[in-house]
Structures are given as C-alpha cells and as structure tokens.
Amino acid sequence: MNPRATTKPRINSATAIRAASLRRRESEKLGVRRAILAAAGELLLESGYAAFSMRKLAERIGYTPTTVYRYFRDKDALLMTVVSDGFVLFEEKLRQAIYGEHDPFAQLQALGRAYVTFGLNHPMHYRVMFMQRADFWSTMPEDFCQPMMASFEVLHAVVQRAIATGESSQTQARTVSHAIWAQVHGVVALALTMPFMDPPQVTAMAESGMQLVLEGFRRR
Amino acid sequence: MNPRATTKPRINSATAIRAASLRRRESEKLGVRRAILAAAGELLLESGYAAFSMRKLAERIGYTPTTVYRYFRDKDALLMTVVSDGFVLFEEKLRQAIYGEHDPFAQLQALGRAYVTFGLNHPMHYRVMFMQRADFWSTMPEDFCQPMMASFEVLHAVVQRAIATGESSQTQARTVSHAIWAQVHGVVALALTMPFMDPPQVTAMAESGMQLVLEGFRRR
C-alpha cells in the first residue's frame, strides 16, 4: 500500500517480477510456436503436402508469413518438426504393442500391426517422412530423425531376441530387421498410394505380408 | 523437265507432295516431342524432382517454356509421360526375368530381383511414380498407369501358377501378390530413402526379404 517501500523489499520484488516476466514471455513464445505447429499439422492434413504453403499457414494463425520465420529457420525445418514430433508418438505405440506379448515372434506380429495402423492413421506424417520428403533423411540434422531411428531399434531388439530363441535359421538380425521393415513399409506405402486399395484389401495385404515373412523367419 | 506438264500428272504430284508434306510435318512434330521427353528425362535424373522446372527444361532444348505446352497439356502430363514410358521397359524386364526359370517359386525370386534392379537403376522414374507423385495413380487417366498395372499382372499370373502347384497353403492369389509387391516395393523405397543403406546392405535386405516371403509362401 505504501508507495515509498524500503529498498530491500523493492529489490526483491523487482527480481521476482523480472523472473516472472521472463517466464511469461518465454511461455508466450512457446505458445505461438505450438500454435504454428498445430496449424501446420492441420493444414498439412487438410490440403496435402503439395498445397501446403507458408502463406496459407500464416493466414490461418493470423500472422504474417515472415513471423513464422522467427520460430523456424525455413519451411523444411517447420515441416520436419511437425513430422518428427508425430513420430515420437509412433515409438510409443510400438513399445505399447510389444507389452502385451512375450513370444518374440508374436511381438513381431504386434509390431507390424502397430506400424501399419500408425501409417494409416497419420498418413501425412508418413507421406512426408517416407515419400514426398524422403530426402530429409540425408539433408536434416541427425537428431531430427532420432524418433524414427529409435522406432527401428525397437524392431531390431525384438528380432535379436527372436533369433536368440533358436527357432530361426536366420543369423543376421540387422538384415532381417531391414527386410521386415521393408515389408511393413511397403504395405503402408501401397495402401496410401493405390486408389483401388480399400480397407479390407489393405488389412488382407498387411496380414498376409506379416504372415509370410514371419513364417519364413521362424522356419529353421 | 517440261515446266508445262499436263494437268493430270500435275494433280497427282500435287497430292503426293501434300501427303509427303503432311508426313514430314508430323515427323518433325514428333521429333520435337521426343526431344522434349529426352531432355525432361535427363533433367529429372540430374536435378531431381524438386528442382525440375518447365523453364529449365525449355532452356535446355532451346525453346520458350510456352512451346512445351503445345506438346503437353501441363507439367504433370509431361512428367507422367516420361515416367510411364520408362515403365514400359519395366514390364519387359519382368517378362525377361521369368523366361529363364520354370518353377513358379524360382520365377518369383527372379521377378523380385528384376523389380529391385529396375528400381535402383531408374531411381527417378521409381521415385516419381511411387513416392513424390503417388497421387498420379488416382489423378491421372487410367491408361497412363497401364504399364505399371501390366507389370503387376505379370507377378499376379506367376503367383496363381505357384498356388496351382499345391506347394503352398495360401489360396488368395491377389492378396499374396499384393504382399509380395509390398515387400519388393518396400526394399526399393528404403534403399532409395535411407542414406545409410550402401549397396551390400541393400542386396542383403533384398535377398533376405525375398527369401523370408517366398519360404513363408511355399510352406504348406
């Protein structure tokens, strides 16, 4: 109440305000960043990759295109952040999928189903990372791809355990992991590409593909 | 020699000239069209899909960008023609691959190898059709995709013959064909995408993938 407070408290409250102000400012900045990312995700899903533009994104969030460049170096960095963030959930889904099973081969089947399900449920994330902008894998800094690589390591670990059971004549875990990855990736890619693939056909292809590969893998 | 020839021959030679002129004009037009297609293929291979532009193409062949539009409706139609033409060779390679073998399962392995080889040898055709412009499958008139569909029918026929041998417990030829397609497509796509995949790793993945799928398929 007293306008002339002593210096001691004045200084204390000043530093407190300064800290709080910094916090608020940073949280506001984070808020705008999140708004950009959210709008970018929506726009990408609605309009597709080809029609996604910085100008439309800016208009959607009520900012000038230039403002987006305060938060992301360029369009590619923004896109990559959207997609990379999405793939954090991907690794989570894969880890969830193997919780329910104990047999490594059953875990592989569960992984395959989770992989395909994610790809179909997040078509734009999948399309950008593996189809339209596959160059991201070589052009982007390594840590951007870390969520995707971590997901692969989940598969790789299960394949190693499957080989360790002695139920397979295969020995090269890395190669087998790549082959299984190719199978599920191919299923998702074809499902997202071929207009004549309706949901029943897609699940039939996915189940058949997993069955063939896993039977071939388990055979000794 | 006589400048005042009779009307009869004059008319005959006139119609002959007219026909020849038409032929020449059409062949010239075809020549320009082929030049555009050739330059487009080169430019695509050298610069990649993202950097491919009508203006650069026009400059390369010494015409104005507008001229290209006399020969192709738009950029997509041009691109699709380049790629579709490339895939005619694809079907040929697949048919060659099964000539050497008689056992349907051996034919499937040969088909898989030919598929992967083509994808790696014509990365831009493959990228455009299955990755960057996968939308062509739904956007373009059906006959543009005919070469690719014909290639799939080669695979489908062999799978049907493999099932007919009774050496497999599988019954749905179409579903199995899709699954095998997914496998080889996944191999090519990952090979063209992942920077850490060197040639030995790619062939290991391809061989392993085919082996797993075909063993799973043959198992009764």
Next chain:
DNA sequence: CCGATATAGTTAACACCGTTAACTAATCGC
C-alpha cells in the same frame, strides 16, 4: 499466283511461392 487459314513459336503478364532486408512498435533492464 494470291489471299485466307492453320500452325509453331514468342512475348508479356498473372498469380502464386519461399525467403529476406529494412522498418515499427513495444517491452525490458539499468
């Protein structure tokens, strides 16, 4: 042979795009 016509090609423009330098307004720290 000559004039109408079709055809091949060019010029100039439109509406977009990603990106950036230069500016404004407000807030922060002393």
Next chain:
DNA sequence: GCGATTAGTTAACGGTGTTAACTATATCGG
C-alpha cells in the same frame, strides 16, 4: 528516462506453372 532487445510487419526479390495475345511461317483452295 533511455538505450537495447524483441515481436511483428511491409515490401521486395527471384523463382514457379500457366495463359492470353501476338508474330511469322507454311499450307491450302481458287
């Protein structure tokens, strides 16, 4: 209060696909 930082905007540059309007040339009918 005042300089410095920060958020945001304006305006522009060079590039894109595409098209309307134009020019020049060759063809065709009389």
